[in-house]
Amino acid sequence: MTISAEELDAIRDSVRALCTQFPGTYWRELDQNREYPTAFVTALTESGFLGALIPEEYGGSGLGLRAACAILEEIHKNGCNAGAAHAQMYTMGTVLKHGSPTQKKEWLPKIASGEIRLQAFGVTEPTSGSDTMSLSTTAVRQGDHYVINGQKIWTSRAEHSDYMLLLARTTPKEDVKKKGEGLSVFMLDMRGAKGLTIRPIRTMMNHATTEVFFDNVTVPAANMIGEEGQGFRYILGSMNAERTLIGAECLGDAQWFINKATAYANERKVFGRLIGQNQGVAFPLARAYAQYRAAALMIQRSAEMFDAGEKNAEEANIGKMLASEASWAAAEVCVQVHGGFAFAEEFDIERKFREARLYQVAPISTNLILSYVAEHVLGLPRSY
Ligand SMILES: Cc1cc2nc3c(=O)[nH]c(=O)nc-3n(C[C@H](O)[C@H](O)[C@H](O)COP(=O)(O)OP(=O)(O)OC[C@H]3O[C@@H](n4cnc5c(N)ncnc54)[C@H](O)[C@@H]3O)c2cc1C
Secondary structure, three states, X not given: OOOOHHHHHHHHHHHHHHHOOOOHHHHHHHXXXXXXXXXXXXXXXXXXXXXXXXXXXXXXXXXXXHHHHHHHHHHHHOOOOXXXXXXXXXXXXXXXXXXXXXXXXXXXHHHHHOOOOOOEEEOOOOOOOOOHHHOOOEEEEEOOEEEEEEXXXXXXXHHHOOEEEEEEEOOOXXXXXXXXXXXXXXXXXXXXXXXXXEEEEOOOOOOOEEEEEEEEEEEEHHHEEOOOOEHHHHHHHHHHHHHHHHHHHHHHHHHHHHHHHHHHHOOOEEOOEEHHHOHHHHHHHHHHHHHHHHHHHHHHHHHHHHHOOOOOHHHHHHHHHHHHHHXXXXXXXXXXXXXXXXXXXXXXXXXXXXXXXXXXXXXOOHHHHHHHHHHHHOOOOOOO
């Protein structure tokens, strides 16, 4: 799927128009009360933006990853936060790629329209952390159902989702024949599910994240995606899109911080001159901008390769790392340029600063990206 620069500009214009309805005051109030941005997510859903990666035959717009990146980047560039909704965009990738024709027909149109909220992605567990292959939540087959027991952590948006894409162990780790096997993916309908407990975790920023406990929760065998035991591979396959999209959000944040800081440096006068006239203020801003531009090229490349059906793991990983570092560098500069005012809530900088820090940890930490590059790109020995 190729999309023209004009089409991308038009998408950005519409996203920007939508974002103007959700100014800083809206996000600040939610942040203070740790509330979910329901009105924003509804507006995004109704606009059809969240169906950008779903093919037209299933009711989406089939615009591809470049367009999806433009949407998320623009949201963040305009001071909003797509973290409350972005999973609706990419979590369905596993269903699209590995689901049966019946599953795709059943779920994808409803995900595209927002009738089904697929916002929850249950992978991380408290004991296994980044070592996904060691996760211990089990799914045991009993007749035409699987019975789930265990716990997930950091399952974001679980309280605001109808389904969870769940990764669980169907074969004990010691019995698997090949490394990476033994885990399976399920579409778990959480609405009224017996034995499911969701507990919110209050975090540094307003992220609607939770821990989820499974006590004999049943899921129909028909809701398993693809083959039993192959789930880890499926989830890994969808992560390149996720990393590229998160990278795009970071690029949006970087621009928000840089724009805000540049405007301030051009108007704030101290010692009788604009602070931006001091190279000690201007150079860190110029450096942050250069970092953002370089990261943007890698994210763009990653999205183009994905849309062309090429393998983009290297670009997705590196792009996400560079973009998360660029947004953090820009956040740092923005604080420094604003001096004391950066700490006042009404400037939105302290909120965006807290939000921007996440992306060097989740959805994958920088060290794990470096491990990927060291091992799979440079051919160095595996470190773990
Ligand atoms: C707000 C938030 C939302 C999240 N949302 C979701 C979600 O919706 N669904 C989901 O499944 N998960 C989610 N996560 C989880 C997230 O993906 C993990 O936090 C992340 O992958 C890191 O795992 P961990 O926290 O267990 O850290 P750990 O794996 O415990 O790692 C801790 C530190 O040690 C480093 N480290 C570990 N092993 C190595 C190694 N071999 N070499 C070098 N360094 C190493 C890591 O890089 C990290 O810095 C979320 C997390 C947060 C904080």
